[in-house]
């Protein structure tokens with residue numbers, strides 16, 4: 105009996121010791137270094153950061169569209185090399201609809217295949233944000 109009590113006390117003492125290291129650093133979702141932090145100002149999908157032509161859109165159009173949509177190319181009737189031209193294409197030539205068509209659908213732009221969804225989302229948000237130049 106005495107042995108059992110001594111053992112119980114010993115076990116209780118050991119159990120209370122092991123509590124000491126249960127607190128550990130965990131990265132919280134609101135940490136400023138968390139890349140999925142919705143308030144991160146450098147995240148282009150951050151709803152509080154406006155998309156602009158010069159900052160975000162021009163590089164996507166240059167890489168995916170102007171090989172055809174510039175002078176001397178197959179779609180030179182609709183150049184997309186300046187802010188005014190790209191803005192006009194969104195407003196009057198259905199640019200947003202064209203880039204959001206599914207692969208294989210008639211009229212999809214670029215003609216060679218759908219862009220990455222992130223690029224499509226960014227151009228759609230540019231329109232939502234007011235088609236700003238800068």
Ligand code: HEC
Nearest residue numbers: 168169172178179182193197198199202211213214215216
């Ligand atoms: C391989 C060549 C090619 C590429 C790359 C290309 N296009 Fe086109 N695009 C065309 C041709 C040819 C037409 C005319 C035929 C048609 O309307 O489908 C056209 C038509 C369009 C039109 C309709 C113009 C109008 O006045 O009716 C829009 C808007 C458009 N493209 C946007 C884009 C955008 C945005 C990109 C890049 C994301 C792009 N295109 C990439 C060849 C291309």
